[in-house]
Amino acid sequence: MQADLERVLFDQATIVRRLDEIAAQISSDYRDRELTVIAILNGSLIFMADLLRRIPLPLRLDCLSVASYLGGLQTSGEVIFRQIALPDVAGRHILLLDDILDSGTTISAIREKLQTASPKSIRVCVLLRKLKERKQPADAHYIGFDIADEFVVGYGLDYCERYRNLPCIGVLKKELVAS
Ligand code: IMP
Ligand code: MG
Numbered sequence: 194m195q196a197d198l199e200r201v202l203f204d205q206a207t208i209v210r211r212l213d214e215i216a217a218q219i220s221s222d223y224r225d226r227e228l229t230v231i232a233i234l235n236g237s238l239i240f241m242a243d244l245l246r247r248i249p250l251p252l253r254l255d256c257l258s259v260a261s262y263l264g265g266l267q268t269s270g271e272v273i274f275r276q277i278a279l280p281d282v283a284g285r286h287i288l289l290l291d292d293i294l295d296s297g298t299t300i301s302a303i304r305e306k307l308q309t310a311s312p313k314s315i316r317v318c319v320l321l322r323k324l325k326e327r328k329q330p331a332d333a334h335y336i337g338f339d340i341a342d343e344f345v346v347g348y349g350l351d352y353c354e355r356y357r358n359l360p361c362i363g364v365l366k367k368e369l370v371a372s
Contacts (some may be wrong), residue, residue: 194356198346198363203338205360206318209243210350214300215318215335216247219288226314230254230283233259233303235357236292239349240320240337244290255280261301272302292349293321297331303330321345335344344370 195201203211219228228248234256245254258275264365287307294300299316307315318335325342346352346360352370 194361195361195363197356197366197369198359198361201361201363202340202345203313203348203362204346208337208362210241210257211337212244212247214295215337216244219233219244219318219335220248220250223250223252223286223288226248226286228243228288229255229280229282230288230290231255231257231280231282231307233257233291233299236349236351239357240292241290242293246322248304249286252366257303259303265285270296273286274306279306282307282310285312287312287315289315289317291319293323293345294319294336295323295325297329300333301329316345320348333344 228250230241230245230252232238232254235258245252258281260273260275266269272344287302287326289300290299300319303316304317316335317333320332322336322339323342324339343364345350345351345362346356346365347362349361351356352365356365
């Protein structure tokens with residue numbers, strides 16, 4: 194699998210070192226507030242598991258399943274909620290976890306939807322943020338790493354549902370990506 198990468202951007206040791214820092218920041222910020230984490234499936238699963246075990250606070254965990262990429266490289270622009278019942282967010286401090294902030298469509302659609310259910314606060318935490326212009330005014334409060342605008346896989350991120358279980362994050366070889 195790793196042979197399919199053109200380049201490794203972050204190895205496992207680098208990722209978990211950064212997770213230690215983000216977890217410490219989140220733990221400090223939410224020490225007096227009850228935290229509800231909402232992980233966006235499937236991309237944030239590996240990140241979520243490693244991050245949450247570094248946060249020694251009482252917290253609730255919910256998941257939300259959305260689709261916007263439909264398996265390819267480009268976002269379809271439309272976000273489909275696969276789950277009918279939304280997690281209970283009323284009066285709660287919500288931390289949304291996602292793998293990557295790309296166009297921002299996913300995060301802003303989810304934020305908007307959850308906002309209608311009267312949470313006390315919403316913050317966003319992403320493992321990766323692509324440095325690019327965004328049409329959607331979406332940003333994250335906690336960011337693992339900023340990266341160039343390239344297609345990456347591993348550590349939860351997929352290409353056509355593959356590579357999620359790679360322990361590192363890397364750029365896929367161009368010849369493996371259908372254009
Ligand atoms: P956005 O709505 O364009 O911000 O895209 C968010 C979703 O698209 C992420 O949660 C990922 O599932 C997927 N995505 C965006 N960029 C990449 C990438 O480089 N590799 C793998 N998945 C990506
Ligand atoms: Mg995906």
